[in-house]
Amino acid sequence: MLRTILKAMRPKQWVKNVLIFAGVVFDRKLSDPTALLATIEAAALFSLLASAVYLVNDISDLESDREHLTKKNRPIASGALPISLAWGVALVLFAVVFYFGYQLSSAFALICAVYAALNLMYSRWFKHMVILDVLILAGFYVIRVVVGLTVISVDRFSPWLYLATIFLALFMGVGKRRAELISAQQSGSNSRKVLELYTLDYLDQIIMIVLTSTIMTYSLYTFSAPNLPDNYATMLTIPFVIYGVFRYLYLLQVQQHGEAPEDIVLSDRPFQINLVLWAISILLIFYYF
DSSP, rough: OOHHHHHHTOOOGGGGGGGHHHHHHHHTTTTTTEEEEEEEHHHHHHHHHHHHHHHHHHHTTHHHHHHHTTTGGGGHHHHHOOOOOOOOHHHHHHHHOOOOHHOHHHHHHHHHHHHHHHHHHHHHHHHTTHHHHHHHHHHHHHHHHHHHHHHHHOOOOHHHHHHHHHHHHHHHHHHHHHHHHHHHHHOOOOOOGHHHHOHHHHHHHHHHHHHHHHHHHHHHHHHHTTTTOOTOGGGGGGHHHHHHHHHHHHHHHOOOHHHHHHHHHHHHHHHEEEEHHHHHHHHHHHHHH
């Protein structure tokens, strides 16, 4: 049962919370033990919060998940995890997060409350609203960046990074809808009614817009942010970003992946290598040159 509970908490989704470290890395505070420890604690608590939200959402989406090709195998939808136990685990996780989160930072606890409320409203209403559904999905990624900034003393965090995060999140969110639409068309079963309001051509046009915006806003960050090296060395990281979004687009449109963005991060080796090289280059430029 413990293994089933852990599976229902979706630990693979925790990879998204790496965005919480954006503040401590890009504000060049990675060498500050206090800031780093606070960020690690925030990431751990936020992971538990996300798991609590997933449990509540799975309970709410029980009937539609049972009609989905893969979601029907989730612990709650399959009946492996009783609903009463799922509620109990979710409530315990919420209690732990808000108790320790408030001690960490009142702002952190407030952002966690906003995230939880927005997620529950998304599951109940927003996911059925065309366009607004992907905008809310992108907002969840931006909230993760904000979470990391609430637990450290921020000096100069560039707004260009917020924009780059928004467009990157929109890119993945629209790609997720595209993959879900293709899956629904192939299986003949549609567990997400909002997909009936989209077409592949429309989604592909949005993808091109947000993909271009992602590259442009990140590029503007690399030479306009106030806390970057004077030699513009950060611009050397642009090719990694270009390859990353192009690779993701290839997996999305050619390989027909993208319904679960975290699976791409955790399984596609070229994407992983590129991500590691980008991270190494950022660390070298920020902290050693």
